[in-house]
Amino acid sequence: DTAVSQTPKYLVTQMGNDKSIKCEQNLGHDTMYWYKQDSKKFLKIMFSYNNKELIINETVPNRFSPKSPDKAHLNLHINSLELGDSAVYFCASSRQGQGGGYTFGSGTRLTVV
């Protein structure tokens, strides 16, 4: 009955590879997000997506791309992985309007070697 679930929980991969992280929410929320938590534990928004628009943080390299097959899923694809991409990536969801709070997934720890 997990509200926001991410897979995998851990991901170790070599530089230059392409990888994906999956995210699913069963809360009926209409907006999903990806956040990155760096080594200093600071959380920064990467993407915000609902069925109407994708908002991209301008600092995110275009090697990162979100893919949403339906309202309940927002997957993160990363091409040509670099060492600096190592971080914990969190998926989250919320309901637009109605004062909705955020619900976060448990995170995916990505290590690029």
Place this chain on the structure above:
Amino acid sequence: KQEVTQIPAALSVPEGENLVLNCSFTDSAIYNLQWFRQDPGKGLTSLLLIQSSQREQTSGRLNASLDKSSGRSTLYIAASQPGDSATYLCAVRLNAGNMLTFGGGTRLMVKP
């Protein structure tokens, strides 16, 4: 651009103490403010959500206040316990469709 600051960055207290964590934000036109807890190596757990029209929210031993005009929120933890040890994150949302902006967190250690 919204900036969120949390003070102190780290706090160590003996069990049983009441404590206050501070959060300040630069743009007072917020939609809501949310306090989270993050345990080491874990995800974020929502503690309290305060709408822009509200002054405070309470859940058990936790009380969060919001002063929008001065750009401040506080999280009050009563009778702290070792199980409260975690990083506490404050995050603000500017409008209904916007993303959360996080503070750097306060790392709390409650000693038995």
